[in-house]
Amino acid sequence: MISVDGVSKEINGRVVVDGLNLRIKKGTVFGFLGPNGAGKTTTIKMLVGLNKPDAGSVTIDGKAPSVASAREQIGFMPEAPYFYEHLTGLEFITFCSQLFATHRASREEIDELLQKVGIFEARNNKITTYSKGMKQRLGFAQALVNDPAYIFLDEPLDGLDPIGRRALKTIIGELKAAGKTIFFNSHILFDTEELCDEIGVLHQGSLLYSGPINEFTRGKSLEEQFVATIETLTDVQDAR
Template sequence: MISVRGLEKRYGSVTAVDGVSFDVEAGEVFGLVGPNGAGKTSTLKMLCGLVDPSAGTIEVNGFDAGDPEMRRALGFLPEESPLYDEMSPRSYLRFFADLYDVDRAAATERIDAALDRLDLDARDRPVGDFSKGMKRKVAIARSLVNDPDVLVYDEPASGLDPITTNTVVEFTRELADDGKTVVFSAHDLHHVESVCDRVAIMREGELAATGTLADIQAEYGRVEYRVFTDVQVADADPAGDRYATVVASMDDVEGVREAAREAGGSVVDIRTRESTLEDVFLDVAGA
């Protein structure tokens, strides 16, 4: 559904995206994560044909990203999405449906269905009276009026309250379950874990890691063992009435056990900690 090969974007002497390649399948949610300035938004804008690449190729739903026909198969939600404040959600969305030449009856059905799923009941009030979360829902509905196969969302839940955020995240997963391809960026890694099938971590314009969350954690994650003893051993720190030593393998655990035995004590507890996605992200992205 999406094929990106050797994608580059240069702004003068600055390289924002450097040799990025990935594929996204139909019905998949693909997350693009990384620190600010990593090249995420530039990549998304090139996917949508809004910015021309300096090098490389992008194919979206069988079309080159620069082909105007591609945009009929795509819905885009930018991080900042101003609306026409004097219009109601219904009139605003009908306006965009007309731009896509959507039949009026089909447009009405799609608009109502999208707003129903997003729990937005105020459909005839001016958008300017809405909260940020309500406006975001209208913008998401706008991305669906042409019934696109591919959706590109840049920080869809940015700055929203927890309830609205949960609605947007769940809705993103529902879109993929309906067979749509979704590519989105997010700073909140909980959202990424909740909804993504695969993730690409960007760092300084390059892809530092790509794969399922399980694959990335298996490759880049770590396991730590915190071993508690009732006597002081080398490299142990006081922990209440005990001593704690952090080691990286079961062989090291046995080493601590032997050291405690030689000091006249024993191991009284062992606790295991695996890297979270945030730990992996910080290590891989260098954030």
């Protein structure tokens, strides 16, 4: 279970996340939505223990995510991943794997993972030669290398072609079937609708909604309902 209790974060004197409360049960696929600048990336960084909340707390199965034993169970794909580009894909993933004490993948498991994300053929090429979508797939492999129970993905579908998106959605489906908990940020609401059990909607650092997707959409498409919700708020603010 992911528990977020009264989490706030200020950056440069501005409140970026404001009193956030979330409960995400094990095995849930959770989509975290919100306009650009809403605070999604700031939140996900606090969930994986890279940023400390100014107030409130985050726990994953009762532990702070910054604790080493919790990190063994966490996979994270950042919004704009940086790689050691002079390494090959295989070398990079092997390096990432070695950062884990108990959840260290074998050579066979790494090959299998690279097959799964679709970069096995390019595994011995330097990352400098990879396309944007290939780097995105490598970032995904990096997030899965420790076979984590909790997977956090910041805009995982960004930059992928339709085939890549489908492949990634299939993998997310398999991870869900294997009982993994997946938390992801996305602007691609069509795919989010297909993938998620639950969503959270963040606007200017405040949570507008969290819960089952159908209770938010009420018969509309997720995109339609999301745009209507955000536009209504923007109109109210403009009228002030």
